[in-house]
Amino acid sequence: MSRSLLIPSLLLRCLSSPVTSTLLARSPCQPQIPGHKVSSAAYYHHGVFRTESNVWTRHSASVSDCPIDSPSRSTRSASTMAPISSQYVLPNDQPVIMLDAIAAFQALSPREKLYAHYLSRASFFGGLIVLLQTSLESPQIFRLIQRIHLGQSTEELKAAVIKAGLTEEDFQAFLVYGSGVYANMGNYKGFGDSKIIPNLPVESFETLIKASAAYKADTKTMDEIWSSIKEQMYSLTERQKQLGLGAKGVTKYFSDNCTTEDADKINRYLQSKKIEGYMNRAIKTEKDGQVRYEIRHAGVAEKELSEEVFEGATFVVTSGDYSKLLALVNENLGLAKGFASNSNEENMLDNYIKAFELGSLDAHKEGSRYWIKNKGPVIETYIGFIENYRDPLGMRGEFEGFVAMVNKEQSAKFQVLVEKAEDFLPRLPWPREFEKDKFLLPDFTSLDVLYFSGSGIPAGINIPNYDEIRQSEGFKNVNLGNVIASSYKTDSKTTFVSETDHEILKKWRVPSFEVQVGLHELLGHGSGKLLQKTKSGELNYPKDLKNPLTGEEVAKVYEAGETFDSVFTSLGSSYEECRAEAVGLYLSTYKDVTGIFGYNENADDLIYANWLSLCHAALKGVEMFSPGTKEWKQAHSQARFVLLQVMIEAGQGFVDVNEITGEDGKPDLILTIDRTKLESVGKPAIGEFLMKLQVYKSLGDIENAKKMYDELSEVKDTGSHPFGKWREIILARKTPRKIMVQHNTVNKDQNVEVLDYHSSHEGMAKSWVDRLPADEYVRVDAILDELYQKDLPHFSSNA
Numbered sequence: 027m028s029r030s031l032l033i034p035s036l037l038l039r040c041l042s043s044p045v046t047s048t049l050l051a052r053s054p055c056q057p058q059i060p061g062h063k064v065s066s067a068a069y070y071h072h073g074v075f076r077t078e079s080n081v082w083t084r085h086s087a088s089v090s091d092c093p094i095d096s097p098s099r100s101t102r103s104a105s106t107m108a109p110i111s112s113q114y115v116l117p118n119d120q121p122v123i124m125l126d127a128i129a130a131f132q133a134l135s136p137r138e139k140l141y142a143h144y145l146s147r148a149s150f151f152g153g154l155i156v157l158l159q160t161s162l163e164s165p166q167i168f169r170l171i172q173r174i175h176l177g178q179s180t181e182e183l184k185a186a187v188i189k190a191g192l193t194e195e196d197f198q199a200f201l202v203y204g205s206g207v208y209a210n211m212g213n214y215k216g217f218g219d220s221k222i223i224p225n226l227p228v229e230s231f232e233t234l235i236k237a238s239a240a241y242k243a244d245t246k247t248m249d250e251i252w253s254s255i256k257e258q259m260y261s262l263t264e265r266q267k268q269l270g271l272g273a274k275g276v277t278k279y280f281s282d283n284c285t286t287e288d289a290d291k292i293n294r295y296l297q298s299k300k301i302e303g304y305m306n307r308a309i310k311t312e313k314d315g316q317v318r319y320e321i322r323h324a325g326v327a328e329k330e331l332s333e334e335v336f337e338g339a340t341f342v343v344t345s346g347d348y349s350k351l352l353a354l355v356n357e358n359l360g361l362a363k364g365f366a367s368n369s370n371e372e373n374m375l376d377n378y379i380k381a382f383e384l385g386s387l388d389a390h391k392e393g394s395r396y397w398i399k400n401k402g403p404v405i406e407t408y409i410g411f412i413e414n415y416r417d418p419l420g421m422r423g424e425f426e427g428f429v430a431m432v433n434k435e436q437s438a439k440f441q442v443l444v445e446k447a448e449d450f451l452p453r454l455p456w457p458r459e460f461e462k463d464k465f466l467l468p469d470f471t472s473l474d475v476l477y478f479s480g481s482g483i484p485a486g487i488n489i490p491n492y493d494e495i496r497q498s499e500g501f502k503n504v505n506l507g508n509v510i511a512s513s514y515k516t517d518s519k520t521t522f523v524s525e526t527d528h529e530i531l532k533k534w535r536v537p538s539f540e541v542q543v544g545l546h547e548l549l550g551h552g553s554g555k556l557l558q559k560t561k562s563g564e565l566n567y568p569k570d571l572k573n574p575l576t577g578e579e580v581a582k583v584y585e586a587g588e589t590f591d592s593v594f595t596s597l598g599s600s601y602e603e604c605r606a607e608a609v610g611l612y613l614s615t616y617k618d619v620t621g622i623f624g625y626n627e628n629a630d631d632l633i634y635a636n637w638l639s640l641c642h643a644a645l646k647g648v649e650m651f652s653p654g655t656k657e658w659k660q661a662h663s664q665a666r667f668v669l670l671q672v673m674i675e676a677g678q679g680f681v682d683v684n685e686i687t688g689e690d691g692k693p694d695l696i697l698t699i700d701r702t703k704l705e706s707v708g709k710p711a712i713g714e715f716l717m718k719l720q721v722y723k724s725l726g727d728i729e730n731a732k733k734m735y736d737e738l739s740e741v742k743d744t745g746s747h748p749f750g751k752w753r754e755i756i757l758a759r760k761t762p763r764k765i766m767v768q769h770n771t772v773n774k775d776q777n778v779e780v781l782d783y784h785s786s787h788e789g790m791a792k793s794w795v796d797r798l799p800a801d802e803y804v805r806v807d808a809i810l811d812e813l814y815q816k817d818l819p820h821f822s823s824n825a
Contacts (some may be wrong), residue, residue, distance in 0.1 A: 065258050113649065113757060114262060115225045116206045118198045123512045124785040125483070125766045130431035130474035130508075131780045138404055139778035143408045143771040144362035146477040149427025151354035152409060153211060153479025154806065155324070156425055158280050158348060158813055159307075159416070160269075160481070162821040163258040165810040167213055170235070170251045173205045173807070177240030177802050179790045188421030190237035192230055199225035200234055202786035207761050209765045211484070213259065214276070217651045217763060218658055219269040219416060219659040221262065230261050244511045264654050272419035274655045278455050279422045280821040281309045289419055292319055293595065295336045296421075303421035304411045304491075305387050307347065309820050316340065322347040324411060325385025326356060345385035352382040355409070355427075370400040378409060387749040394490040398500045401469050406430050407503060408489055413599075415661050416481070420596045423491075426480040433507050436472035436540075440505060442622050443544050444470045450549060450613055456720045459571050462555045466500040470548055472507040476780075477768055485510050486543035488551035488606075493589045497556060503547040505540065513764055514539050521759050522645055522683075522695045527638055534628075535633035541623050542610040549613060550606025552753030555584040556590060557724050557806050575721050584726045593726045600658065601735055604665035605723065608716040611637060612698060613670070615709050634701045637708065641681060644670035645697055646752050647762060651741045658739060667749075668738040671711070674747060676711035678703060683747055685755070693755045772797045 134142065155321060157165040174183065184197050203224040210216045213223075224231055232252065237239055241248045258266075268275045268590030272285050280289055292308045295301075309320040317339040323331070328346030332506070335341070356379045363375040377393030380386060390410050397408060407430070409422030448465050452458070475483065487504045490496065514536050520528040557567045557580065571580045584593065591598050613619055614636045620629045658664035673681040680703045688694030700707075724733035743750035767790045770781040781796055783789035 027822075029526060030152050050367075056734070070187050070725055071072045084572070095182065100343040104209060107566075113220055114223050114267070115203045116222060117762060118195060118202055120202045120205065120338075120762050122205065122765055122766045122785050122787055122790060123764050124634050124783060124789065125475060125508055125512055125768050126782075127300070127431065127474040127476045127508055127769060128780055128782060130433065131476055131769070131771075134404065134431065136777065138367070138774065139771070140407050140776065141362055141365035141367070142431070142476055143778045144365070144431040145360045145405070145409075145427075146771055148355045148358035148362065149407075149409055149429060149477055149479040151351055152425045152427050154810070155348045155351050156211035156479075157810065158817065159424055160210075160214050161258075161278065162765075162814070162817060163275050164207075164212035165814045166255045167207055167252050167259060169810055170213075170248070170255070171207055172794065172798065172803060173240040173244075173248065174235065174238045175204070175791045175795050176803060177238055177243060177350070180791055183238060184240070186237045187234045190233050191234055192226075192237075192785060196226045196230050196234070198787070200231065201791060205765050205787045205790040208790060211479075211481050215225075217660055218663070220650075221267055221653075222592050223262065223607045228256055231619070232256070233257075236458055246799060267654065268652055268659050269416055269418075270655060270657065270659075273314075274657060275417055275418075277416075278817070278821060279307045279417045279419075281311075282822060283312075283820075284308060284310050288319075291337055291339065292321070293419060293421070293592070295319070295341050296321070297587065297592055298336065302387055302492075302589070303417070303419075304414070305381075305385060305390070307422060312624045313822075318342065320344055323385030324348050324352060325383070326353045327385070337556040337604060348813065350812070354806075356382050361410075367403070368400065371403070374400065381410065381727075391490070391492050392494060394492065394495060395499060396503060397490075398469075398495070402432070402471070404432055405434060406471060406473055408487075412489065412491065413480075414491075414591065414816075415599050418596060420594070420598045421591050426478075428474045428475060428478040430473035430478075431502070433472040433474055436505070436507050437470070439623050440472055440503070440544055440548075443548060443619075444468060444503075446548060446618075446622065447552075450616070450619065451553060453613065453616065454549070454553060454609065455612070455717045456554075456724075457574055459567055460555055460557075460574075460720055460724045461553065462497065463566075465552075466498075467676045468503055470503040470505070470544070470549070472505040474508045475506050475768075476771070478506075478509075483509050483766055485513065485539065486547045488547040491591075493556065493591075496552075501552060503544075503552065505543050505547070507540075509766075510536060510539055510543065512766065518761070520642070521761065522697045523638070523642060524696065527697075527699075530631060531639060533651070534632050535639050537623070537625065538614075538632050538636040538639055541614055541625075541632065542607075542640070544623075545610035545613050545619070550609035551602070551823055553609060554605070554720050555724055556726070558588075559583060559585055561586040573721065573725070575718060580725065582725055582727055588726065590723065590726075593728055594723075594731070595727070597732055597735060600661040600664040600668075600739075601723070601731065603720070604668050604735075605716065605719045607640065607662075607665055608712055608719060611640060612709065612712050612716055615705060630682045634699070634704065637704060638697075640698055641670050641673065641697055641699060642665055645683060645695065646756060646760070648741065648749050648756050651750075651753065653741075653750060664739055667737065669715075669739075672711055672715045673708060676707050678707050680704075680707040680711075683749075683752075685752065688759075692758070694759065695752055695755055723804075764792065767793050769793075772796075772824050 039669065071544035087518045152588035157168050185198050188194065206222045207213055210222065215222055233254055235248060265273060266276055269277055271277055271280060271289060288310055297305055305324045306321050309322060311318045319339055319341050320345045321341065323343065323345045324347045325345040326349050328349055331343040331345055333340065359375050359379050363372055366372045366375065374393045374396035377389045381393060407428060409427035412426040414420050414423050416424055439625045444467055451461060451465060485506055488501060490501060516723050520531050559565060573576060594601060614633055617629050620632055625632045635666045644666035647660065647666055650663035651658050679700050682698050684696055686694050686696050718734060741750045742748055767785060770793060772779050772781060
């Protein structure tokens, strides 16, 4: 019997079992938004986008013009409006690529393959936590889509839905939406944090569900899941368009009733207790006028850790958030430990298991210390609550886990960069006292990713993020080689640049990006010193040190217990990315740096391509600015825009952006860089700005840092460079980011095989069927439903 015929009956038997039926039979209540006025809503219904002031119809398989972000949408003609599909809908021709790592995996020994396999499984189960960290409805959407794909093959499903009266375009839209949810681990984009809605009407989506084998196998549960999310999936109120806190967006890091004032109070409490936010989130409740904040730490063990009154409110610290998913993570980390190659890896995994068992950040830090000591492993991995980009306060980490094989040839180049780092650091434009006392030579490897869980896959990483470890003990840099090669290759005509610059980017974008990633991670994130006072009042800098920006003696520094994240909070992520990008630009102008990577004769082209590529990314990244909330929704995009503004303000015709009429007769933009002025104008401007970035960071001078950064981040609608107005052109000419299909590994009697997939949305669906087959899905489905129900009372109006 073929797999496609076996799965529906197996799934029905598993989901109808007495153990799971009680968990799955509960019907979630339909959430309401207290006091919410429908007049501000935009939603997708009956094939039409509607707002109170106007209606835009849907054209065939794509969505028509609907300027949801425009403040004056009722008075502007549709022909000048950016299509909503450019931001909230993934187009039917959404590109998909296979992240190839087969050759690197096949080179592993049988023992190493088993180690990689169990680490991949641990990363996968942990990655499901991101569904719970993104939006209330994300785990339910995942359950619905996964059940549909488990029920039958895509070919069988397609035949069934066409028989039910839908079109091939409708079916393709469903596949694309599913790929988006899988790739982003939720219905908000991992890069940009804007919502993703299906590119087919709600009635068509419902018809597809009811035509599926999964619906016929378990109608009751499928109806319950669908009724709990169908409004949320399509809703585009101002708040639901993006992630954020309070009225500015949706978040799962704070309960729905938390305001900015609540978040600030929670932050003060955490600081008073020397608690970092990486592994927790906050739930606020009120009863009889008494406010109670629950600080939930992620962990397997469910227990109350402390309770006390702080600033008139009761604070309760608990452990046990995401407990059953973390139990699956630990189960696989324990299995991986049996195939570790040395004691550092064993100790690392022991501490990760302890961290996830107890909700202990200290244990995760200890595991990270062993990870740093594990130099040059064949298989590289890191797992936990890592990056804090999506927390509105920039403190809480999203779950992430990756497994990759070292590319020895490419890694050799990065190792030379490491060895020469101490020669390059003095070239950075800040005084020696603002640099670490000793540069701790890190491990820097180029990796071929086997599996990466989370809301997206980066091109490079510098971790751990813990200040006390990075400053005094060390860190690691990784370049994700197969990600860069797959994602940054220029195929079609590059938007907003001349034909000459397009050819430069086509030839040099990938090589220049590898250089930029190396400098960004190693000497960007790895450089700079935080000036601090210890508990005893000792200073880690000369007492008479002068601020190079003012000429006065340094007065403000980090107090004992303060960290960059706790001081810079929501500004921190973008600010630090900007600093690292600026370091990369600045140092890439040195020929002995590019020579490390083998670029000598063509160094000028590579250097120019690096600066051009960053400016081009900055221009495209204006999409990530939300006019409604006046906020940037992506840290890297904001960082690059700030650098573009610095280059434009440098003047002398070095960098400019102008509006033109495109070859198609529609409004267009052209980005120009005078490459003859890169050294004379561009480099000094970036150098001066970079010194300000570092000095403000070193001193913990959030006031001056924020003033400078906010001014450069402003997206204006008027003036010589009205990027707010131009945002519509950028959206109209947007090219979608590529979605990556990733490998699976299968353990057959201690012999691990790697599975490959087609670069298509069908391939993406098949990869998730293999990643979570029906017999394993039963357990995960019940866990996701249980966690959804637990969150529902606290996050109802996020829906």
